[in-house]
């Protein structure tokens with residue numbers, strides 16, 4: 001099994017603050033991870049390392065075979081697909097959905113070829129259909145609902161055929177129907193053996209798609225538990241992560257948690 005990313009003793013320090021503290025973690029090609037933790041635990045910081053947007057203050061981070069800090073990140077970043085609220089904010093509201101998706105291919109440095117156009121168009125159509133936004137191809141991004149925007153962002157993140165897919169709170173801000181529909185789509189993606197290794201961040205176990213194989217619990221910059229999801233998502237571990245007594249259930253592939261107090 002090939003290793004997609006490996007962190008060894010990774011810490012991130014900013015001024016007085018330790019954002020990540022001695023993180024050890026390995027992601028393999030077939031893995032679909034969820035990172036769970038309370039506000040401020042360091043989840044987004046973890047994704048920024050994996051996205052080669054940040055490198056460790058100490059420790060070693062290797063992503064797609066390259067050591068962060070000694071690699072040209074502009075070569076590495078196009079190999080990683082990212083969907084996050086911060087990136088969505090930079091998409092012009094007047095851009096057509098099809099252009100939002102297809103333009104990811106042309107933002108890639110070093111891979112431009114003039115005769116890419118038809119293949120890129122076909123790829124964009126395939127992804128929009130897979131993410132169920134094909135019917136919105138000619139709408140502008142600004143006219144979409146929040147759920148539709150999330151889907152378009154994920155299609156864009158997949159456009160360059162990344163080797164690692166990072167999804168930062170993909171279901172945040174969606175209503176119940178929107179969340180359930182997106183979780184179902186993400187389940188299909190997680191189960192697709194051709195899909196890239198995936199890391200999804202959430203605060204809510206209800207947002208974990210069936211098909212996620214591993215979980216990492218993060219608290220105050222430290223890994224509280226990491227490994228196969230059935231072993232990690234226990235009531236004890238989750239209660240310790242969120243500092244409240246919780247009971248956890250896993251039914252028909254979906255997780256839920258609620259307080260016992």
Ligand SMILES: Nc1ncnc2c1ncn2[C@@H]1O[C@H](COP(=O)(O)OP(=O)(O)OP(=O)(O)O)[C@@H](O)[C@H]1O
Pocket residue numbers: 014015017018019037038039040041042043044045046203
């Ligand atoms: N440049 C910085 N200097 C000091 N502290 C920072 C800096 N950047 C982030 N932090 C702090 O580091 C902690 C981790 O931030 P991060 O965004 O990774 O958390 P998170 O788990 O993604 O949180 P949330 O769930 O609220 O999005 C937070 O307490 C944040 O305030």
